[in-house]
Amino acid sequence: MTTEQPGTAESATATYVFAVCRQLDPAALTGLAGLADGFPVRGLRFGSLTAVVQHVPAAEFTEDAWQQRLSDREELEHCARAHHDVVTAAAACGPTAPLALATLYRGDERARQALEPDADRFAAVLARIEGHAEWGVKVYLPAAAPGPGSHRSGGGAGRAYLERKRGLHRAREQHHDRALQTAEDIDTALSRLATATRRLRPHGPELTGEKHRLQILNATYLVSSVRVRRLLEAVAGLRHRTGADVEVSGPWVPYSFVGEV
Secondary structure, three states: OOOOOOOOOOOOOEEEEEEEEEEHHHHHHOOOOOOOOOOOEEEEEEEEEEEEEEEHHHHOHHHHHHHHHHHHHHHHHHHHHHHHHHHHHHOOOOEEEEOOOOOOOHHHHHHHHHHHHHHHHHHHHHHHHOOEEEEEEEEEEEOOOOOOOOOOOHHHHHHHHHHHHHHHHHHHHHHHHHHHHHHHHHHHHHHOOOOEEEOOOOOOOHHHOOOOEEEEEEEEEEEEHHHHHHHHHHHHHHHHHHHEEEEEEEEEOOOHHOOOO
């Protein structure tokens, strides 16, 4: 999040920056609400590049106001959705580098001054992602069977209980090893088709809501448009070969591959 104290008594608006691109058709932004009613989403030139911006009421977008806004789940979702809608519309015109949510400056001129020193870095990012999209892949396997209960009994029954416990422990270890190997195999196969990849931490059951499936891979791939068909064919083959549930989402604006811009 990049914020400045955006307003003074004399300044009614601040400038919110959604993204940076090379070319922008103003018609692509027509009708977008952005983050503030009554202010159009528009382009702001700096050098050979264009920032996608919107005036917002300065008093409603101070740093304290942002902190309150982002701590409210519904408000956070609203802001993130509005930000994404603008970025997606701009990306329809050509390669687009999204900026972080809540990138805000005191005005257009201050935004230009802040962005211009990074013009070369923006240009390099736009060249790298041109003709590409981001594809997310999540892979699941059935969860391991639960262990034996805590009931104990003497003699042979106790020994049988311990043997069952050892057997289940070995089975869990084998299941874990298989999960790791399956995740590596799938990631390796898909990475061959990608220009860049990012492995993210797999989500646990508390986030996925899945009690009977274990997420073993959570990754995202920057894929050229000419390789998308091969990517989807590879996913179908990996489902069949590994028996894993492989979920694919995309194409997305390549948020994960624009670096810290």
